[in-house]
Amino acid sequence: MEIQWSLVLFTVVSGAGAWLFASSMIEALAKKDELPTKVESIVAFVLLAVGGCLSVTHLKHVDRILEALNHPTSGIFVEAAMIGVTCALIAIYFILLVRGSSNGILTGVGLAAAVVGVIFTFACGASYMMDARAVWCTPALPAAYGLTAAGLGTAVNLLMKAAQKREAASVSLAGLLALIGSICGLVVSAVFLLGAREVVVALAMPWTVALVIAAVVALACGAVAWKKPELGLALGVVATAGACIAAIAMRVAMWLVGTPLLDFFLMPLD
Amino acid sequence: MPSMARNCIVVNLDRCIGCWSCEVACKLENDVALGERWNKVVQVEPFGEFPHVSTYWLPTMCQQCEESPCTHVCPTGASYRDEQTGMVLVNKEKCIGCKYCMMACPYGVRSWNEEQQVVEKCTLCNHLTAAGEKPACVKNCCGTARYYGDLDDPNSDASKALAAADADAVHKLPDVGNHPLTSYILSSRFGEWRVDDLTQQTSKYVTTEGSVD
Numbered sequence: 423m424e425i426q427w428s429l430v431l432f433t434v435v436s437g438a439g440a441w442l443f444a445s446s447m448i449e450a451l452a453k454k455d456e457l458p459t460k461v462e463s464i465v466a467f468v469l470l471a472v473g474g475c476l477s478v479t480h481l482k483h484v485d486r487i488l489e490a491l492n493h494p495t496s497g498i499f500v501e502a503a504m505i506g507v508t509c510a511l512i513a514i515y516f517i518l519l520v521r522g523s524s525n526g527i528l529t530g531v532g533l534a535a536a537v538v539g540v541i542f543t544f545a546c547g548a549s550y551m552m553d554a555r556a557v558w559c560t561p562a563l564p565a566a567y568g569l570t571a572a573g574l575g576t577a578v579n580l581l582m583k584a585a586q587k588r589e590a591a592s593v594s595l596a597g598l599l600a601l602i603g604s605i606c607g608l609v610v611s612a613v614f615l616l617g618a619r620e621v622v623v624a625l626a627m628p629w630t631v632a633l634v635i636a637a638v639v640a641l642a643c644g645a646v647a648w649k650k651p652e653l654g655l656a657l658g659v660v661a662t663a664g665a666c667i668a669a670i671a672m673r674v675a676m677w678l679v680g681t682p683l684l685d686f687f688l689m690p691l692d
Numbered sequence: 693m694p695s696m697a698r699n700c701i702v703v704n705l706d707r708c709i710g711c712w713s714c715e716v717a718c719k720l721e722n723d724v725a726l727g728e729r730w731n732k733v734v735q736v737e738p739f740g741e742f743p744h745v746s747t748y749w750l751p752t753m754c755q756q757c758e759e760s761p762c763t764h765v766c767p768t769g770a771s772y773r774d775e776q777t778g779m780v781l782v783n784k785e786k787c788i789g790c791k792y793c794m795m796a797c798p799y800g801v802r803s804w805n806e807e808q809q810v811v812e813k814c815t816l817c818n819h820l821t822a823a824g825e826k827p828a829c830v831k832n833c834c835g836t837a838r839y840y841g842d843l844d845d846p847n848s849d850a851s852k853a854l855a856a857a858d859a860d861a862v863h864k865l866p867d868v869g870n871h872p873l874t875s876y877i878l879s880s881r882f883g884e885w886r887v888d889d890l891t892q893q894t895s896k897y898v899t900t901e902g903s904v905d
Contacts, residue, residue, distance in 0.1 A: 480790065481788050481789055481790055482788065482789025482809035482810070483787065483788045483789050483809060483810070484788070486768070486785075486786065486787075486788045487788060489767075489768035489769070489770070489786045489788060490767040490768050490788065492767075492768050492769040492786070493766060493767055493768055493769045495764070496764070496765055496766060496767040496792070497765060497767075497792070498767035498790060498792065499767050549765075549792075550795075552761060552765070552795060552796045553761060553798065553868035553869050553870065554761060554795070554796050554797060554798035554868065554870075555795065556868075680795075682795075682797070682798060682799075682800050683798040683799065683866060683868060684798065684799045684800060684865065684866070684887075684890070685799075685800035686732055686734055686752040686799055686800050686801050687729055687732055687752075687800050687801055687802070687803060688800065689728075689794060689800065689802065689803055689804050690804075691791050691794060691795065
């Protein structure tokens, strides 16, 4: 079926923001760096907000968007609510950071933002688990959505840590997180696409190849940055590009293989 | 509180001659634009080994699912099941055009209104049926192959048609938990029900064993 670029970019961009903040929180909890900085909070917030705006570009009546509050069990409502809550929590975190609040309060708010944001990235994929499209109706789909976003968010975190000239231990852990994120993203994407291998071979082979190559590049950069944090900036740029291509390719492949049970009217969705 | 009615269309494929009158009547009655449709007759191509070859026409439209996935995924409640009639309907004033319902429909029988930028579908001609009339496709069927009514009312045309048919001649489209209400009657002497193993080729459908030209 047709690729819905608005929705592809929405989940990639907002997912990167959610996982960037979460990665930075993980580093702080591991005591390898401070809590997420102002710059990291702003970048995470902007990515989430831009992603949210991209999601509405596929709607034909944005003027009626408040109607979406009428049906709280739908996937779109859940996604909108979670992205809104994550943005609000990051905004509160930022204000507390500027006002010099205690580490305990910052950790609590930051942790809440990270958890809601991470769950949001999986919820984006769960919205597509429809019985009408058998290939999509597997837990591997939300896992692939969440973990390819993890690959990208952790790569952006590596880039941010290196660009801010954080200590070697912090950049090294960021490299390790990028490595783990990309491996997990690649593995679950492979599980999802292997479950539909006949359709994938017929309809989405170039994107699947792009996904594998890009994810391998990203994980290789993460591995090198883990051991050689002094190369973090260059590796962060390449890892971000690779993880971004991998996340996009997984979603494009998903759309291409999402054929319905029967399609009597043959109505295009674009 | 009274239970929800189960209004739907029943189609007797033994009587369908593939004239497309239902499609035309639907378009005229509901002012459905060119390229859009609420009702479509697809041909299940000839299959089998000569001389035992069969074919049939399959009129398709909203199957009025009891567990309608389209209403479950709609973010605004624009797609809903009417509490009185049980009909699956679209409130176009609420539709934001996200097309999730079109993705969720197992049969691809929802239509996109290009001019109004909203999703539409068969309404069972509720403007007519509310006044006691029959839907346009039923009224204009040359072969008297379509029946409308509440399946919980044994005196409805739909219930009577099903009661008169052999149990093994009554079929439904594949059910993935959505429980379609629409039934199709196809007796084995007219053809073999092959919807479960159809491969789609544009507007025509062939069985997995292929078409006979």
